[in-house]
Amino acid sequence: MDSNKQPNYTLLTIGLDRQVLTWLREELSTVNIEALSTAQAFEEVLELEDVDNYINFVITGPFVQQIDGDELAQGIRLTFPQCRLLMIATSRVDLEINSLKKNGASEVYIYPGDKGLLDVELDKIVASLGKDPGLTRYRPVQLIDIAAGDELPFDMSVFLPLNNKYVKMVKAGSEVREKQFNKLTEKSVGQVYINSQEMDQFYNYCAEKLADAADPNSAIPETERMAQLQTTTRDLFTSIFDTTESADFSVGQQIMDQSQKIVDKYLEKKTGNSFHEQIAGLLGKTTDTYSHASNVSALACLLSMATGVGKPEDLAIAGLFHDMALVDFPIPEHEPTPEFIEKLDDQNKKIYMEHPLNAVRVLKTKRMAVTETVAKIIEQHHERADGKGFPKQLNSAKISMEAQLLAIADQVDYLAQRKASRKRYNLQEAIEHLADSGAYSFELIGKIKKAILTG
Ligand SMILES: [Fe+2]
Ligand SMILES: [Fe+2]
DSSP states (O other), X not given: OOTTXXXXXXXXXXXXXXXXXXXXXXXXXXXXXXXXXXXXXXXXXXXXXXXXXXXXXXXXXXXXXXXXHHHHHHHHHHHSTTOEEEEEESOOTTOOHHHHHHTTOSEEEETTTTHHHHHHHHHHHHHHTOSOGGGOOEEEEOOOSOOTTOBOSSOEEEEETTTXXXXXXXXXXXXXXXXXXXHHHSTTTXXXXXXXXXXXXXXXXHHHHHHHHHOTTSSSOHHHHHHHHHHHHHHHHHHHTOOSTTSOHXXXXXXXXXXXXXXXXXXXXXXXXXXXXXXXXXXXXXXXXXXXXXXXXXXXXXXXXXXXXXXXXXXXXXXXXXXXXXXXXXOTTOOOOHHHHHHSOHHHHHHHHHHHHHHHHHHHHTTOOOOHHHHHHHHTTTOOTTSOOSSSOOOGGGSXXXXXXXXXXXXXXXXXXXXXXXOOOOHHHHHXXXXXXXXXXXXXXXXXXXXXXXX
């Protein structure tokens, strides 16, 4: 392309569901989006000669009127051989992901479930347009423990609704001043934003803060350290599970995604390994099992930090691997209640009852070394203090505290999901529900309540 000519890029979308398109337009408000919806318009695109002005990304729904998804993918692949072709569906029904990929789709996502992954794709689109500040995307973030005097490795902005714009409050590399800090903690500001290209610095910063606060050998006095850790984790928990009417579920989801990334960085610092990459390789990033595993890992790690029970990294690793033996389980959207298990046929019941032990077996066959503590947490994550758990019906004295903590994180993730059959629990309700079940140590539930519930 002629480097003197200022390109006027257009992002091409074809046959996108209306809610996906609306979301895309909001997220990429600075990008020119040409949205086609008819088969005829699609045919015309295939005949375009000057395709240089189109961004190297094409986003489509899985079907356009009479055009079958495979055909759609093939046609786009031929016209835009180098493009990253994203297909976004709103349901898994009739979706042949492998076939779409074989025919040219780079990735297939489900909206809104895969919003976190889609966000990363949108960042790539914006990054491909260069460094024009007008193109910046901002992400709302939950600040971990920012105090006056801290030096931030990223720009921090606030949004002024009256002027409808983002204003930089703290510049990368400079300190948060007392006055700024006070403003931030005032209710009117509350939310801060970070340039999406700087999210990695943000995750690293938060992971370091958490690592410092969770380190029993740190120079900070023990009581102060625990108080700091509890405030941080409590803030994270309350925003993830904010179910007040004004709160958008996707905000909670976004903070959950961010917490996962922070925990991932934290793990990398502690172990030198990216366990997330390992589990993503085993399960595939767009599976329910993967997103459940990532949620449970982050929740369990934060719960461990908040309560001082177990090592946060052990809980994070066990969370990632705890259900890996369920990857081919034929009922993906399951919720492990006694009623659910009761209804399973013999074959599935056997698979289900053995999945905690099988997870550890699979890890061994893949030569993935986990410590004895982590293996024990995984093996015991469905045991219950009342002896009614599985696979070994252990009684409370025999179940490790860490395993019970993981079990609680596991249940909280299920209860926090939206289900047609029941309401979505908030954090307080979920913990109360688990306390009433008699399945977990009374002492442990007490510690959790004290650490993360505000009222
Ligand atoms: Fe499980
Ligand atoms: Fe689970």
